[in-house]
Every structure is written in structure tokens, then in C-alpha cells.
Amino acid sequence: MYRTAPVRIGAFGAFVLAGALVLTGCSSDTPEDSAAAADAAKPAPGLLPAAEGSTSYPLELESPWGSTTLEERPERIAAITPSQDDVEALVAIGVTPILVSEDQTDVWVQRELDQEIEGRFSVTDGGFNVEQIAAADPDLIVVLGADVSADYDKLAAIAPVLSTATTSEGESSVANDWATSITALGEALDLSEAADRALETEEEFFADFRAEHPEFDGKTASYVVYYGAESGLQYHSTPDSPAGLTLSRMGFEPSDNASELEYRAVISNEMLSAIDADVVIFSDNSDGHHADLTDSALFQALSAVKNDALVIVENHSVDGYFVIDGTEYDGNLSWGLARSGPLSSTWAAEQMAPALADVLGAE
Incomplete structure (x- = not known):
């Protein structure tokens, strides 16, 4: 059984000791x-x-x-x-x-x-x-x-x-x-x-995860990250990318155009149809300006949007939390999806599961 995503009560307390190394040990004459x-x-x-x-x-x-x-x-x-x-x-x-x-x-x-x-x-x-x-x-x-x-x-x-x-x-x-x-x-x-x-624990986690979420099986998924008007929208779920590997282990298939796009390819407005899938996960790293893109006619024309299968993740990485559907959670989900490690991938899957199950109509 995997752990469910913890609802954030307060901002995640990052214990950073800037510029200094904390080490024990001293010298004395006694x-x-x-x-x-x-x-x-x-x-x-x-x-x-x-x-x-x-x-x-x-x-x-x-x-x-x-x-x-x-x-x-x-x-x-x-x-x-x-x-x-x-x-x-x-x-x-x-x-x-x-x-x-x-x-x-x-x-x-x-x-x-x-x-x-x-x-x-x-x-x-x-x-x-x-x-x-x-x-x-x-x-x-x-x-x-x-x-x-x-x-x-x-x-x-x-x-x-x-x-x-x-x-x-x-x-x-x-x-x-x-x-x-x-x-x-x-x-x-x-x-x-x-x-x-x-390694076995990670495999067992995803086997249990897929069994508990059969609604993800065979559905296509795209993961994109929006960095604002200057840096644009980037595609992050090519099959060999960290996010692509995590989504695959969750049961999803790559989007139809995944093999034709490069990792972190910038997606112009004219190319938006290339990110379409059964579900689109949209990570907003633009300090809340995603509506500039997501409200556009071209974005609204995506089948995932029309089918209410768009999951928007509002990242507040500096403050150590993210927001999905108005609820705050501890951690940096965008960074977790950029890793695909034995701890980050399972954590990221936990965080996304409720929202993805909701938009895909889990019973």
C-alpha cells in the first residue's frame, strides 16, 4: 500500500544553513x-x-x-x-x-x-x-x-x-x-x-499502485511545464524522461506525439495540439500566470481540456509547497517529477494519484 499525499498545513520548513557548514568538533586545552x-x-x-x-x-x-x-x-x-x-x-x-x-x-x-x-x-x-x-x-x-x-x-x-x-x-x-x-x-x-x-521496494510500490488504479491503464498522458511568457511551455514526458518513466510505471502510455518531441522542447502556440492526450498534467512554474496560456482558444481546443482531463499543478517551490484544485501540499512536485529516483518517483505518483483518478473518472 502506498502512502496518500499529505495535505499541507504550513509551509514546508527548509532547514538551510546558508553559506556555512555545520560540523561538530572543537579544540581545548583541558x-x-x-x-x-x-x-x-x-x-x-x-x-x-x-x-x-x-x-x-x-x-x-x-x-x-x-x-x-x-x-x-x-x-x-x-x-x-x-x-x-x-x-x-x-x-x-x-x-x-x-x-x-x-x-x-x-x-x-x-x-x-x-x-x-x-x-x-x-x-x-x-x-x-x-x-x-x-x-x-x-x-x-x-x-x-x-x-x-x-x-x-x-x-x-x-x-x-x-x-x-x-x-x-x-x-x-x-x-x-x-x-x-x-x-x-x-x-x-x-x-x-x-x-x-x-529496487524491489520501488517495483512493488508501482505494481500495487497500478492494481489500485486500473483507470490509468492504457490511457495516454502528457506532462508539460510552463515557465512564463519568456521561457514558454516545455514538454517533459518523452518516453525516456524522468516524468515519462514515472507516468509509464503508473500505468499510462506516452501521448501520441511523444516520440516526435524532444525532452524539454518548447511548445509554441501553433504546436499545442502535439501535447494532447487523454490527460494533460500542466505544471505552472510561472508564479501564477498560467491563465495567459491555458485560457487561450488554442489551449482550450485540446481534447483533454474539453473532457475536463487537465490537471494544473501550481508550484511554489521557493516556499516549499504546491497547489492542486485549491489544496496545498508540502514539497516540490515539479522537481520530484524531474528525478524518477526510488524515492522521488513514488512520492510524485502519490501526489498526483487523487487528481488524476478524479479527472479520469475512477469509481
Whole structure:
């Protein structure tokens, strides 16, 4: 059974510590304070589940930019991928990283954590904040699917680096290969069985979901995101996109024109008919200006609109909530649909299910 979408009571409290890394530990001349500082520097209990005994160390970690070696099982893991895919993958197998981006406040991650994350690092346009990463004293740095060519040597000087990127240019598919990422993490952390369970849990969730929503089976769905008049309407549900994969696992089929459109293709007014489907999910990221488009004659001509099968999601990502049919919910649904991870995809499906069932006439 999957969890239903929680109705928002107050704005989601993002615990961002801007620009500063929160780390315990100090120095003192007294023996008591020295002992306390030493204890504070030790790994917090419960950061990782118990070792399974399937991984042998030392373990070589290969990447397009070089290799590093894990001499023993790591305990303090820094998750530094800009998209925060690594945080989601780690938490999905029961691991609490000791360092993540200050922007990491995703509801689907927070609800699975059983303890606070120790440190936060500030994000800059110039690349990884190597100094803050080093200050956290990690014994493994995880960066999934991202290009670290400019910083790999600096990161490797801090701790072994686990990367799932496949080319030195950092090229990757539209959707992260979660099975590859979680499997690699499971091996490195001696949690291969936990990694398998995470993938199985996700499959079981969607199997149960489809059984409970037969009204979605075989229906076509489009997911579009509106960024306002300047950036326009973008198509986000090509078959290999994160949203497209999530919708498919919910039981939907791609829209008739999905294979002819590119991921994040800008849809002009003249092309609006290309997004038509049995149901259209419209994410408004324009600060409430979606009516400029949705009230237009061309948009109103869509069969999904005529059949009352349009679901509008009003995103208020800065304040940490979204609105469907006048009801507020915690989280950033647009971001969840942009991920397709083991936690984000199931969370996004939960959030959309009631509205989609309503417009498709679930009994």
C-alpha cells in the first residue's frame, strides 16, 4: 500500500544553513574538552546499516578521470552531486550522509531520514566547494552521473571518489540510471542486499499502485511545464524522461506525439495540439500566470481540456509547497517529477494519484 499525499498545513520548513557548514568538533586545552572533541569527530551511530559481509576491501573505484581505493568500509559519506541524486540513492538504502548541499530539503528524502544530516555545504556556480567538503572529513565522496573533471584530483586528495559518470564529458541519459547507481553504492558500502531491496521496494510500490488504479491503464498522458511568457511551455514526458518513466510505471502510455518531441522542447502556440492526450498534467512554474496560456482558444481546443482531463499543478517551490484544485501540499512536485529516483518517483505518483483518478473518472 502506498502512502496518500499529505495535505499541507504550513509551509514546508527548509532547514538551510546558508553559506556555512555545520560540523561538530572543537579544540581545548583541558582533557575533558579534548575527549569531547574526539568523541564528536567519531562517526555518528547509525549512519550506515550493519555491514552485510559481501564486499571485500580494499575496493578500487574507477571513474573516467582516474581511480581511487577504499581501504576499508567507509562511514562518513559526502554526497555532492549538484542534482542531489546521490542523497536520494543513499537514503534509499538506509544511509545518512554526513554532508549534502544546503539546498537539499526534498520531502521524499526527509520523510525517510531518521536523523539529522550533520553538515551542509554552499552551492556556487564555479563548481564544487572543495574546502567545505574537506572540512567535513569524509572517508568517501559520492558524485553520481556528474562531470567532475575539473575537480576530480582535488576531491580524490580528500577521500576516495565514487562516480557513475560514463564519459569524461559527463554525458548521461535524460533520466539517471538508478539501478546502476544504487548497485554501485551497495557494493562500495557493503550493502548490496539493501540496494537490491530498494529496487524491489520501488517495483512493488508501482505494481500495487497500478492494481489500485486500473483507470490509468492504457490511457495516454502528457506532462508539460510552463515557465512564463519568456521561457514558454516545455514538454517533459518523452518516453525516456524522468516524468515519462514515472507516468509509464503508473500505468499510462506516452501521448501520441511523444516520440516526435524532444525532452524539454518548447511548445509554441501553433504546436499545442502535439501535447494532447487523454490527460494533460500542466505544471505552472510561472508564479501564477498560467491563465495567459491555458485560457487561450488554442489551449482550450485540446481534447483533454474539453473532457475536463487537465490537471494544473501550481508550484511554489521557493516556499516549499504546491497547489492542486485549491489544496496545498508540502514539497516540490515539479522537481520530484524531474528525478524518477526510488524515492522521488513514488512520492510524485502519490501526489498526483487523487487528481488524476478524479479527472479520469475512477469509481
